[in-house]
Amino acid sequence: MTDVRGRPLSGGPVERETGPVQRETGQWLTLTGCRKVLVVVHTEVYGQRLRELLPLLESDLRIQVVFTIAPHAFNEGAARSLRAMGSTVMPWEEAVRTEFDLALAAGSQGVERLRAPLIRLPHGAGHMKLSRVLDSKTADSEEPRTVGGLGRSYLMWDGRVVPKAFALAHRSDLTALKRWCPEALPVAEVVGDADHDRITASLPHRAAYREALGLRPEQKLIMVCSTWGLGSSFNRIDALLPRLVAELPRHEYRIAVLLHPNIHAGHGDWQVKAWLAGFRRRGVAVVPPDADWRSHLIAADWVIGDHGSVTLYATLTRATILLARFPDGDVNPESPGAELAQAAPALSPAHPLPEQLAYAAAEYPAREYARIAARISSEPGRFNELMRKLMYRILGLGRPAHQPAVRPLPLPEPLESEEGLTWSPTAI
Structure with a gap:
């Protein structure tokens, strides 16, 4: 199958001979x-x-x-x-x-x-x-x-x-x-x-999301978020994940990777799993591309991200934000994302990660992030x-006679690290 310019597509629609219309x-x-x-x-x-x-x-x-x-x-x-x-x-x-x-x-x-x-x-x-x-x-x-x-x-x-x-x-x-x-x-x-609106309405359910993911009350969740492309966190994931696994005690910190679905679509699900297989065997969870990422974001204690939308949405949550990558030349300088890059601390390759996480949490500019979050929706x-x-x-129809409710997000599925091993209070 090709697109309107005659270029081949990476996948095609689920076709039926005849549609309902x-x-x-x-x-x-x-x-x-x-x-x-x-x-x-x-x-x-x-x-x-x-x-x-x-x-x-x-x-x-x-x-x-x-x-x-x-x-x-x-x-x-x-x-x-x-x-x-x-x-x-x-x-x-x-x-x-x-x-x-x-x-x-x-x-x-x-x-x-x-x-x-x-x-x-x-x-x-x-x-x-x-x-x-x-x-x-x-x-x-x-x-x-x-x-x-x-x-x-x-x-x-x-x-x-x-x-x-x-x-x-x-x-x-x-x-x-x-x-x-x-x-x-x-x-x-x-x-x-x-x-x-869905994230904001779901913030009171943070404890339930964390429990559904298999986190113990004392454990901290670090979400590594990446958009797609050369300027993304995933482009340097080989430098970031080994540090997280090596420097953070597993009984205290849990690590999950949330990748833009275009990474999966561009490289293939098998290939992405293969690239991350060694980290999964060491306890890193990978959020499936079809999962509802918003509940995971609410559950996070830290978000390590880039110039993707998910990092910006993290300003609505309780998570502390650090930037692993931020390609200024590819970012709209008038956007809230550009403002976030000035407020959020940048991850340093020269200092221990526990110290950086503690510093970012202590210096977390809640008022500043709230102002940035307000730029997402007026x-x-x-x-x-x-x-x-x-x-x-x-x-050309009259609207139904009820107020459309903003529903809280559903509970997420437990995250998996090793094949068949879900996060649970005993999976340490």
């Missing part, structure tokens, strides 16, 4: 006349973002939801996540030939082909990363790198703005959008951030309300 013209459906919503999943991460919208459409018999996988280099994770959900997946080429009443996407590739009013969402927090060099510059152009997701290349096609609505998390995003793609300002709507607690209002307005 196409069959509606026949005699096989039980509910007919529904508004048709297409959820466009490019990658596993994009799918995780879009999954937060699905409860807002639940129990409404006026709506039929269908899923498709759009072209992307990291399709493999998207297919896995949709299989796990048990979703009906319409082949991409069929989806772009079918009329829908609404489409939802967190990515840009191929969405100009859709026959539906589109709501675009960000796929991360804070619009931290700059666009890739290849996306911003050509041989005959020296245009500056735009902010990822906010430039014309992400929002326009053939001189027109593609989305019907562009959902933003913070009012400050409008200023960035005015600079990088002012044509999209008329369709921009500030709705807040779903992950922000509508705290209101994402469900505002996003549902936007979707139903485009669908």
Whole structure:
């Protein structure tokens, strides 16, 4: 399978010969006349973002939801996540030939082909990363790198703005959008951030998450978080993990690695497990790419991260943050992530880790991190309300007569280190 430019994809959609929307013209459906919503999943991460919208459409018999996988280099994770959900997946080429009443996407590739009013969402927090060099510059152009997701290349096609609505998390995003793609300002709507709201609502359940993970009350959890790419923590994981394993007493500290699903999609699950196998045998747990990382983040005592969204979301929690890597040249200097890099201590290769962890905890600038966390969403607690209002307005339907609740995150599964060995009070 190839994308719209003829490039091979790393994985493909779970295809069916006929989707439910196409069959509606026949005699096989039980509910007919529904508004048709297409959820466009490019990658596993994009799918995780879009999954937060699905409860807002639940129990409404006026709506039929269908899923498709759009072209992307990291399709493999998207297919896995949709299989796990048990979703009906319409082949991409069929989806772009079918009329829908609404489409939802967190990515840009191929969405100009859709026959539906589109709501675009960000796929991360804070619009931290700059666009890739290849996306911003050509041989005959020296245009500056735009902010990822906010430039014309992400929002326009053939001189027109593609989305019907562009959902933003913070009012400050409008200023960035005015600079990088002012044509999209008329369709921009500030709705807040779903992950922000779910994490905040779940903070009172921290003790339950820690118990579910298998932590004893006196044990400290260190989460090593990595985005993908050359500037990520994982790019130097061979220097970080040996130190953590060697210097931290296992009875006192537990170590878990949380990797961006694109690492798994790009290299393959087997390869990632093989690279980390020696550390897993020494007690390091690896969070599965399809796990809900947010409960793990709430349970952490320290987060060692980089310029990924997960590190920024850690400012909402009780965790102390240290930065293992932070490639300034690839980060939007106006983003909350750039501000976090100035506030969070940088991991030192020259000092013992227990001393660094203690120093970071003692110097933890709680007020400063709270200010940074406030830059994630300017509508705290209101994402469900505002996003549902936007979707139903485009669908031309009245909203259901109840307030959409922000539900606490479910309990996580116990983390595994060695094969078959879960963290438990006796697994020391």
